[in-house]
Amino acid sequence: MQITDHTKTIIEAEGISFSYGDDEVLKDISLEVHKGDYLGIIGPNGAGKTTFLKILLGLLKPASGKVRLFGQDISEFKDWWRIGYVPQKATNFDANFPSTVEETVLMGRYSRKGLFRRLSKEDIQFTEQALKQVEMLEYKDRLIGELSGGQQQRVFIARALAGQPEVIFLDEPTTGIDEKSQQEFYALLRKLNRELGLTLVLVSHDIEMVTKEVMHIACIDHTLVCHTSPEEYLKESESISIAGQKVKIMEHHHRH
Amino acid sequence: MIFDLFQYGFVIRGLEAGIIVAIIAPLIGIFLVLRRYSLIADTLSHVSLAGIAIGLLFGINPVLTAIITTVVASLGIEKLRVSNKVYGESALALFLSGSLALAIVLLSLGKGLNANLFNYLFGSIVTVTTTDVFIIALLALIVLATISIFYKELVYVTFDEDAAKVSGIPTRLINTILIVLAALTVSLSIPIVGVLLIAALIVVPVVTALQLKKSFTQTILYAEVISLFSVIAGIVSSFYLNLSTGGTIVLIMLAVFVLVFTTKQK
Secondary structure, eight states, X not given: OOOOEEEEEEXXXXXXXXXETTEEEEEEEEEEEEETOXXXXXXXXXXXXXXXXXXXXXXXXXXXXXXXXXXXXXXXOXXXXXXXXXXXXXXSSOTXXXXXXXXHHHGGGHHHHOTTOOOOHHHHHHXXXXXXXXXXXXXXXXXXXXXXXXXXXXXXXXXXXXXXXXXXXXESXXXXXXXXXXXXXXXXXXXXHHHSOOEEEEEESOHHHHHHHXXXXXXXXXXXXEEEOHHHXXXXXXXXXXXXXXXXXXXXXXXX | OXXXXXXXXXXXXXHXXXXXXXXXXXXXXXXXXHTTOHHHHHHHHHXXXXXXXHXXXXXXXXXXXXXXXXXXHHHHHHHHHHHTSSOHHHHHHHHHHHHHHHHHHHHHHSTTOHHHHHHHHHOOGGGOOHHHHHHHHHHHHHHHHHHHHSHHHHHHHHHOHHHHHHTTOOXXXXXXXXXXXXXXXXXXXXXXXXXXXXXXXXXXXXXXXXXXXXXXXXXXXXXXHHHHHHHHHHHHHHHHHTOOHHHHHHHHHHHHHHHHHHHXXX
């Protein structure tokens, strides 16, 4: 089933530049994400990937350039429930925070409710459904701080899923997670993208893994170095190496 | 003999005010503690002292002037913090020392107010007037209503500010609401524990409840139980043993903390 609908652009970045003081982090980056896409944003550490993601989410304002979400300028965008976010710090949040798995995932429903409206039975149902999707329902009464890194990451995915978004942004989601949990994590993302048609934007420095999993690659090293398919990227990367990082892939399977 | 207690109007007023404060303080405390904002309570209590000094000097009800000063200062602190030109804790230090200096200068202008001042510094239920109880109850209602309206937003912003913002929550507004509520809570606690001990009332029961490692809602409930127990036990025992109310309450709270902490460590 082909679910990538290239007629529907849901995220557009146009000429994005950003500086911290005199330090120019991003320069003139433009890219689009289409419905059903699975985009991997890769690049070396400190290349501005997370900064770019934060600009797409409206957490940072670009020095110049425009972001449009679902066809609307980000400053006028109101339908935040359409966007799910799994932040980088999801794996190093305050482990003493007194919140159960269920309480944490319920937060994902807040964007659906808006101010002045209380949570209902329906919200609990969506929360449980999201926990089922990531196979964490039996942990719902456990404290989030007591879980392993891999399990916590699944809970944060569930939080993003609970709001029933159309696109989920993930920032370095596998940092500090063991190899086996990483594999399961990517399998979960693949399932969400293929079976539910959920659009995914994944920021990672794990180039090897990302090129195996995603549909499109955007390489950011202060500027947009490439924006291509993983196949093309791997062909090119035999001759060029991004910021000294050699990419070795024996074999890759990709769907199209 | 226990009924002796209720023959004194001031004890009843003190208990009324104390119970209200005991209920409100942990509700604000949980958000301040988890956001590493505990010091804001301390800063605002010093600011309230400047407010009290203004009230004493001009013969206005000091609780009222304390409310106005702390709310204005809380907005100033938040503005300074958001501006990113001053570090968060430096902003607190500026307000803490600045308001204390202002309080001392104002108090030195009006000599002879010192006896009364002692009550405001350390708390004394004897000084709680019927008007105070009325003001405290009104403020408590405002704080309670605001928390229940913005509860889910406060929880999300406390847990993960970025994710809360991406989900469309007006985080700037929620932060401002939290700090103004903290200012109101500090003001309404003055007559019971005094300016110097308010922060303990807001922080200690929550820190104790956090040791129990429960869910968010259960943590609030446990903090409420600890807070109510300490305040009531503190008022009653300070009456019979003729001790300072504020000090006794805080010592009981700390005793509960030590008890919970040591049993949980095993």
